Amino acid sequence: MESRNNKGEPYPACAETVKGPSLQPRQKSNSGKSVTKRVFRFFWEWQDTLEEQWLSKMERDGWRLANVKGPFYTFVEAEPADAAYRSDYRELNETEVEEYFGLFADAGWEHVTSYSYLHYFRCLTEAADFPEIYSDSDSLVDKHRRRARRTLFAIVPYLPIWVTVMSRPIPSGKGSFLTGLYTVGKWGYVLLVAMAGYRLLRVYRLIRSV
Amino acid sequence: MPVESNQGSEFLPLTEATYFIMLSLVEPRHGYGIMQYVRELTRGGVRIGAGTLYGALATLQERNLIVPAESPGDHVGDGSRQRRVYVLTRLGRQVLGLELERQKALVSIGESILKEGGDSQDGKQKQQG
Numbered sequence: 265m266e267s268r269n270n271k272g273e274p275y276p277a278c279a280e281t282v283k284g285p286s287l288q289p290r291q292k293s294n295s296g297k298s299v300t301k302r303v304f305r306f307f308w309e310w311q312d313t314l315e316e317q318w319l320s321k322m323e324r325d326g327w328r329l330a331n332v333k334g335p336f337y338t339f340v341e342a343e344p345a346d347a348a349y350r351s352d353y354r355e356l357n358e359t360e361v362e363e364y365f366g367l368f369a370d371a372g373w374e375h376v377t378s379y380s381y382l383h384y385f386r387c388l389t390e391a392a393d394f395p396e397i398y399s400d401s402d403s404l405v406d407k408h409r410r411r412a413r414r415t416l417f418a419i420v421p422y423l424p425i426w427v428t429v430m431s432r433p434i435p436s437g438k439g440s441f442l443t444g445l446y447t448v449g450k451w452g453y454v455l456l457v458a459m460a461g462y463r464l465l466r467v468y469r470l471i472r473s474v
Numbered sequence: 475m476p477v478e479s480n481q482g483s484e485f486l487p488l489t490e491a492t493y494f495i496m497l498s499l500v501e502p503r504h505g506y507g508i509m510q511y512v513r514e515l516t517r518g519g520v521r522i523g524a525g526t527l528y529g530a531l532a533t534l535q536e537r538n539l540i541v542p543a544e545s546p547g548d549h550v551g552d553g554s555r556q557r558r559v560y561v562l563t564r565l566g567r568q569v570l571g572l573e574l575e576r577q578k579a580l581v582s583i584g585e586s587i588l589k590e591g592g593d594s595q596d597g598k599q600k601q602q603g
Binding site for chain 1: 505526556
């Protein structure tokens, strides 16, 4: 049976999530206050599928995603449910926000939270006849490219500092604070570049496998 | 200003999703309308994800193949949200026409080969029989 909205049009996908009641966190009835749990877990940008699966598992275990702040996830205790999670990477300006989240809502995705340019969406799998936000590999690859570009740009602002440090002689004086600072500046950037290189390589491998 | 006949060929080939999105925008439609129309057109065979659709709409606007339409989009629910309506530009229509020609050429080549193949197989079967 297909669900319909108030205008009688069928929902395209994930219909149950856009209906009123399920939008609210389902709290345990025996206590008025909702129980929350904060979890630290780090995912690399090439592990988005792993992260999505983990969020689904948490909800099956009765912990529904409420908030994400980098590697800190907040969950609200809720009735266990089969839900699909998808994260999208999109740099939006103010004029694009309404249209962007509107499209996802129309497609049956509930916007859970956003952190920086990462947006988390959820839909109940029982209602979903198409639980994907990217329907072809081209657009999925684009998502990874957009995110990888950010990795690359993150190292650029430190370049002038590094050049400044490298172009000057290391101040003499054994064990002085300045000497230590220069060494950190010298090798810190090298480490940053190496790290970015590794991350880009992993994303490139992911793109190849799409 | 007349549009050159091969103008827009740099955008070819179109992905399946882009092709169907552009076909939907021969008439003004909003994003939700596009999803429904494509689903109808292909009897559910082609589904376009929200992320794919948003990206395609942004790219098509950047390339001036579609523009936000003059007519106000319809309001959702309590009227707090408005859906943006898009329509194909002249260049967009031209690109769609070129894509259609490209696909026709592909189909006719494929048909001519398969027809030959089919004939020769029939011939073999006849010989065996």
